[in-house]
Amino acid sequence: MSAESSSDPFIVKHLTNRVAAFLKQQQILFPGMYGEIFLTNRFGVMVASTGKLTTLAHADKYWWKAAFDKGDGKIFFDDRGFDTSVGGYVLGVVVPIYQGGEIIGLMKANINILGPIRTLIDSIKLKHEISAKLVRSNGLIVYEKGVEPLSAKVDQSFIGCVGSHVTVSLIDSGSGAIVACTPVAVTIESESSGFGGKGQSVDQLKGNIDETWSVLLSEEADIALAAAHETAKALIVVGLLIVFFSALLAWILGRIAARPLVILSDVAKAIGEGALETRAPEGAADEIGKLAGSVNKMAINLQETMASRDELKHEIELRKKAEESLRLLSSSVEQAREAISITDRHGIIEYVNRAFTLVTGYGAEEIIGKNHNILSSGTHDAHFYRHMWETISSGRAWQGRIVDRKKDGSLYPAMMTVSPIADETGETTHFVGIQQSLKEHEEMESQLRHAQKMEALGTLIGGIAHDFKITGHNSQAVFTKLSRLAFC
Structure with missing residues (x-):
C-alpha cells in the first residue's frame, strides 16, 4: 500500500494529526538525532508519521514481524547501514506499545547513531594508544576513527573473532599486536530484544543481514602486556556503555509513545471493534473538551442510526458537519485577531496563533519551546507575577493589563486573560493566554486628552485676548489668565 504524493489528503491526515505533531516535536528537541519516526497499529497500518513514507502498511516488513514477535513483542534494533533519507549511519529502534498486556501498536524511530558512537568511543580515556573499532560479524567496519563507515573490512584472520558471542583475545600474526574483541550484547538475539537488518532497500545501503556487532581493540604486544588491566577495563566499559545507550534509547522512545496514545488507542480500538457505547472523557469546557464532546456525539448518533440505510446516511452527514465545525474552530483560533x-x-x-507572531515579532518556530517569560518587559515587579501565578495555579482565570516586550525590544501594552486547562482528573496541565493589544487604544486616549487640552488652551487664550480688548490692558486680568495657562 503506497501513495505517490505527500499532498494526498489521506497522507496529509497521517502527517498532521496530533500524534504526528508530537513526534515532530521530538525531532525538534533532539536535532540531528532522528530520521523518520512513525507509528503503526497492531495490524501494521500507519497511524502517524513525521514524514511521507513509501508504504503505509508494514506488517510484511522484517523489522515489524521481529518486533511484533507473534504478539509477544520485543524491542528490535534494525541495522539499516547508510540511510539516504537521513544522510548517515542509521539504527532503527522498534518498540512495541502495550495496553492490558497486549500489543496495540509499534513505533519505529530511525536514529543517526554515528555521532553518539563516535563520541562514546573517542571519549574513553585509555592509558596507552589503543586502536578501537566497531565491527560487524562479516568484518565490515561500522566505526573506526578516520575511516568511512562500511567502506573497509578487518583482516580475514579476525572474522572468527568478531563473529564470536564470547570475548576472544589473539595475536595478529602480521603486526604482532594483541587483539581483543568482545560482542555487543544487545546485538545478539534474545527473548527481550532482536537485532538484524536487510541488505539493501529503496533508501538504505549496506544494511545488516543477520550479523552481530563486536568491539575490536588492538595494541602492540609489549604495551598491551604491560597494561592488561587497563585493556580489560576498556572492553567492559565500551560494552556496557553501548548496552546502556541502546537501552536508554528504547526507554526514551517507550516513554514518548505511551503517554499521548493510551486514551486515543482505547477509544479507537473499542469503536473499531463495534463497541459504539464507548465515550471519550470530555473534561473541561475548552477546545479539547469540545473535541471530546463531538467524538461522543458522533458515537451516539452512529449507535442510534445503525438500524437502516437512510439513518446511516444521515449519520454520515452529521459527522461531516462535526468535522467542519472542528475545522472552523481550528481556523477561528488561528485567524483570531x-x-x-x-x-x-x-x-x-x-x-x-498568527496574531501572536504579528504582535510579538517572534515566528512560531522561534517561540515554541521557550518559556513565556521571554516576553517579560521588566515593567512589573515580582509581586505582580507572583499574584498572577497564584491565581492561575489555583484553577482560576487571571485578567489584567500587562506590558510585554517584542522581539525587537519595543514594549507594548495589552489586556491579557490567562485561563487554566485541566484534564479529566481536574489537574491543571496547560494554560491558554489571550492578549488584546492596547497600544492603539491608549494612543487614541492620549490623542483625545491632548485635543481636549488644546481646546481648553484655545478657549483660555481667547479669553485673554478678550480681556485685553475689554479692559484696555488690565494688568490684573492678564496676570490671572497667564497664571491659569501656566498651570494647565
Whole structure:
C-alpha cells in the first residue's frame, strides 16, 4: 500500500494529526538525532508519521514481524547501514506499545547513531594508544576513527573473532599486536530484544543481514602486556556503555509513545471493534473538551442510526458537519485577531496563533519551546507575577493589563486573560493566554486628552485676548489668565 504524493489528503491526515505533531516535536528537541519516526497499529497500518513514507502498511516488513514477535513483542534494533533519507549511519529502534498486556501498536524511530558512537568511543580515556573499532560479524567496519563507515573490512584472520558471542583475545600474526574483541550484547538475539537488518532497500545501503556487532581493540604486544588491566577495563566499559545507550534509547522512545496514545488507542480500538457505547472523557469546557464532546456525539448518533440505510446516511452527514465545525474552530483560533498562546503547566510555549507572531515579532518556530517569560518587559515587579501565578495555579482565570516586550525590544501594552486547562482528573496541565493589544487604544486616549487640552488652551487664550480688548490692558486680568495657562 503506497501513495505517490505527500499532498494526498489521506497522507496529509497521517502527517498532521496530533500524534504526528508530537513526534515532530521530538525531532525538534533532539536535532540531528532522528530520521523518520512513525507509528503503526497492531495490524501494521500507519497511524502517524513525521514524514511521507513509501508504504503505509508494514506488517510484511522484517523489522515489524521481529518486533511484533507473534504478539509477544520485543524491542528490535534494525541495522539499516547508510540511510539516504537521513544522510548517515542509521539504527532503527522498534518498540512495541502495550495496553492490558497486549500489543496495540509499534513505533519505529530511525536514529543517526554515528555521532553518539563516535563520541562514546573517542571519549574513553585509555592509558596507552589503543586502536578501537566497531565491527560487524562479516568484518565490515561500522566505526573506526578516520575511516568511512562500511567502506573497509578487518583482516580475514579476525572474522572468527568478531563473529564470536564470547570475548576472544589473539595475536595478529602480521603486526604482532594483541587483539581483543568482545560482542555487543544487545546485538545478539534474545527473548527481550532482536537485532538484524536487510541488505539493501529503496533508501538504505549496506544494511545488516543477520550479523552481530563486536568491539575490536588492538595494541602492540609489549604495551598491551604491560597494561592488561587497563585493556580489560576498556572492553567492559565500551560494552556496557553501548548496552546502556541502546537501552536508554528504547526507554526514551517507550516513554514518548505511551503517554499521548493510551486514551486515543482505547477509544479507537473499542469503536473499531463495534463497541459504539464507548465515550471519550470530555473534561473541561475548552477546545479539547469540545473535541471530546463531538467524538461522543458522533458515537451516539452512529449507535442510534445503525438500524437502516437512510439513518446511516444521515449519520454520515452529521459527522461531516462535526468535522467542519472542528475545522472552523481550528481556523477561528488561528485567524483570531487576539494573540493566543498555549503553554504547559511550567510556562513552556507549545502553540501560538498568527496574531501572536504579528504582535510579538517572534515566528512560531522561534517561540515554541521557550518559556513565556521571554516576553517579560521588566515593567512589573515580582509581586505582580507572583499574584498572577497564584491565581492561575489555583484553577482560576487571571485578567489584567500587562506590558510585554517584542522581539525587537519595543514594549507594548495589552489586556491579557490567562485561563487554566485541566484534564479529566481536574489537574491543571496547560494554560491558554489571550492578549488584546492596547497600544492603539491608549494612543487614541492620549490623542483625545491632548485635543481636549488644546481646546481648553484655545478657549483660555481667547479669553485673554478678550480681556485685553475689554479692559484696555488690565494688568490684573492678564496676570490671572497667564497664571491659569501656566498651570494647565
